[in-house]
Amino acid sequence: MRNQNKKSIWVSPWGFAESSLIVTALMVSGFLIDLFSKNRSEIEFPYPINIIILTILFVFITAIFLTFKKSYFVKWLQSAQLAIVTISWMLLLVLLMGIFKQENSSEISIINRLYLSNILSSSAFLLLQLILLINLSFALLNRFNKLNFRNISFILNHLGILIIVIGLGFGSGDISKYTLKISKNDITWKTKRGDTEIELPFAFKLIAFRLENFPAKIGIVDNQTDEIIKGNDKIILTGQDSIIYFNGKTIRLKKYLQNSILFGKGFHLVNEIGSCSAAFVEIEDVNNKKQTAWISRGSHLYPSVLFPIDSSYTLAMLEPEAKSYKSDISVYFKSGDIQQYTIEVNKPVHINGWDIYQTDYNKELGEWSDYSVIEMVRDPWLNVIYFGVFLMMAGVVLLIFTGRINNNELV
Amino acid sequence: MNWSSFEIFGYVAIFLWLIGFIINAIKPGNKVLLFSGLAGSIVIGVFIATLWNYLERPPMRTLAETRLWYAFFLSLIGNIIYFKWKYSWFYIFSQLLAILFIVINILNPETYNKSLMPALQSIWFIPHVVVYMIAYAFLASSFIISIKGLFNKKTDIQSIVRLADNVVYIGFGFLTMGLLFGALWAKKAWGHYWTWDPKETWAFISWVAYLIYIHNRSLYKKTSKNQLFILFFAFILLLVCWFGVQYLPSAVNSVHNYAY
Numbered sequence: 001m002r003n004q005n006k007k008s009i010w011v012s013p014w015g016f017a018e019s020s021l022i023v024t025a026l027m028v029s030g031f032l033i034d035l036f037s038k039n040r041s042e043i044e045f046p047y048p049i050n051i052i053i054l055t056i057l058f059v060f061i062t063a064i065f066l067t068f069k070k071s072y073f074v075k076w077l078q079s080a081q082l083a084i085v086t087i088s089w090m091l092l093l094v095l096l097m098g099i100f101k102q103e104n105s106s107e108i109s110i111i112n113r114l115y116l117s118n119i120l121s122s123s124a125f126l127l128l129q130l131i132l133l134i135n136l137s138f139a140l141l142n143r144f145n146k147l148n149f150r151n152i153s154f155i156l157n158h159l160g161i162l163i164i165v166i167g168l169g170f171g172s173g174d175i176s177k178y179t180l181k182i183s184k185n186d187i188t189w190k191t192k193r194g195d196t197e198i199e200l201p202f203a204f205k206l207i208a209f210r211l212e213n214f215p216a217k218i219g220i221v222d223n224q225t226d227e228i229i230k231g232n233d234k235i236i237l238t239g240q241d242s243i244i245y246f247n248g249k250t251i252r253l254k255k256y257l258q259n260s261i262l263f264g265k266g267f268h269l270v271n272e273i274g275s276c277s278a279a280f281v282e283i284e285d286v287n288n289k290k291q292t293a294w295i296s297r298g299s300h301l302y303p304s305v306l307f308p309i310d311s312s313y314t315l316a317m318l319e320p321e322a323k324s325y326k327s328d329i330s331v332y333f334k335s336g337d338i339q340q341y342t343i344e345v346n347k348p349v350h351i352n353g354w355d356i357y358q359t360d361y362n363k364e365l366g367e368w369s370d371y372s373v374i375e376m377v378r379d380p381w382l383n384v385i386y387f388g389v390f391l392m393m394a395g396v397v398l399l400i401f402t403g404r405i406n407n408n409e410l411v
Numbered sequence: 412m413n414w415s416s417f418e419i420f421g422y423v424a425i426f427l428w429l430i431g432f433i434i435n436a437i438k439p440g441n442k443v444l445l446f447s448g449l450a451g452s453i454v455i456g457v458f459i460a461t462l463w464n465y466l467e468r469p470p471m472r473t474l475a476e477t478r479l480w481y482a483f484f485l486s487l488i489g490n491i492i493y494f495k496w497k498y499s500w501f502y503i504f505s506q507l508l509a510i511l512f513i514v515i516n517i518l519n520p521e522t523y524n525k526s527l528m529p530a531l532q533s534i535w536f537i538p539h540v541v542v543y544m545i546a547y548a549f550l551a552s553s554f555i556i557s558i559k560g561l562f563n564k565k566t567d568i569q570s571i572v573r574l575a576d577n578v579v580y581i582g583f584g585f586l587t588m589g590l591l592f593g594a595l596w597a598k599k600a601w602g603h604y605w606t607w608d609p610k611e612t613w614a615f616i617s618w619v620a621y622l623i624y625i626h627n628r629s630l631y632k633k634t635s636k637n638q639l640f641i642l643f644f645a646f647i648l649l650l651v652c653w654f655g656v657q658y659l660p661s662a663v664n665s666v667h668n669y670a671y
Contacts, residue, residue, distance in 0.1 A: 080626055080629060080630040081630065083626055084623060084626045084627060084630065087619055087622055087623055087626065088623055090619055091616060091619045091620060091623065094612060094615055094616050094619065095616055097607065097612055097661070098609065098612045098613050098616055098651075098656075098659065098661055099659060099660070099661060100660070100661060101660050101661045101663065102607065102661065120607065168605070177602070177603075214526040321526045321528065322528065322529060323526065323527075323529070324529050324532070325529060344529075345529035345530055345532070345600065346529065346530065346532060346533040346599055346600050347599075348599065348602070355602065357601075357602045359602075375602050377602045377603070379603075382598075385604060386595075389591050389594065389595065392587065392591060393588065393591055396584045396587045396588055396591075397584070399580060399583070399584045399587075400580070400581050400584035400585070
């Protein structure tokens, strides 16, 4: 910074001071625009507007670069000083986003007027993306202009980022995403967006929803706070024959049933709607006096069964955690074809350009859920983003291996 | 081997690292301390392996589990840097930090939890977390280096910044990989590669902070204390991302809540 300060401000070549002033002025005007404009609608550019804007932008940038590449102004547009100021502002705006809760709120407050609760849609953030795009494009054009081996890591990383910025900024308007609740009784072929009904490219019907739980854990509840005692793995029972020692008592898990109902004095294995997990436990006190009891989590049909250890603590079964859940679905195509697929968390299926995801189910009914919530997403720009990601990965591997280690003789 | 036997492993590792400190005090620069240093890392490594076997899933889900990996990688990096450049102060700081994380785990054993929720059952889980832990360990090293440069007036700023560069470039490379792996995984698990979930937002914040350092270094070849300040604050942001996000008002609906 020191050698920059030798020249007066606004005298070419521009450096850190000018970059800071210009970008800051743009950011402040962005916030002022938002503060004084009423009900600005979200800015989105769906196809083909995005392609047209993008083409014009790049023809324009390339033309300026080729015509004026020796000028101080173009040198400033591609400078690392501008990059540092831009990403510092990026840090600041995203920090605001990391601190303020981001939500779509119609409440009129200074925070909402300044878009602090919706930074991504603020004019300042949009302007910043544009500056980033211009800065990156000029920097890359400059490196392409004098291509050599040392530039490869730079080009891979910066081109990767530029492609991702473009994909995110210009591609978002082309993403279609529908969340659907499908059931065994109906064929789902349309959905609603706001007040308008949209016909889906294909229809869905649920064949079966399958859920598997981990064995439920058994913990000790403090009667005063109604909360499970935590912080130590020695007071949770899980699995056959596990033991915990608590307040002079030894508690042993004798038997665990995943699906059962209370019948007579004990729980019995069954496989029907509303069956619940239950455990048979043995409690032994300091005088070796033994007691046994059934405890159960209960379900939407049956109440839970607890066991009081003493006057202040109760043994209880915790909510079972899902191990996996999946849906077998039929997909009805407009051609008349019907095909079956299984969708699972982390294992979406790809059908005609759409990705179909398992997202949710009726939590109250658990494995007996009567519907499955799926999401269908189409993102025509996905491969653009992937291309950018892979360029960056290659660039980063080069960075790890060549970073500073090789050309640093000092240490 | 579950968490209840961790105390023994933890104390043995700490003991081995402390022996390294004593060797260093008696005979500075002696390479013998590498044996005790490495042995300590191996003890933690063995515990991780047996815990993995016992849990029947990668031990990478909870904060206590990530602290294990962190202590492992950090102590390993301490040994490597000592081996390469004989910086005993770096060995001591990195091992002290590893000891701190082990002590935290001894004092706060976590609720024993064997279950791995469906969203985490993915081939991306291990690469994503391991790459991140390696990055965090390297960047913690740069934090130690920055403290040495900022608070010890006798330090030669030029050589300390250059030393920092060595670890920052590697750490940043891994950090970027972790971020990109996370994005690819998110597309498979949640349908979109980037949703600005609070954890993602803070991962981006810490990534950008190191990006500023790297651009600053490439622009101003002359080293300065300001550059060490960037490293210092960047690591604070990284710690918020790792431990602090859950306490922020913005994180109420975070999809990363299972990690706490």
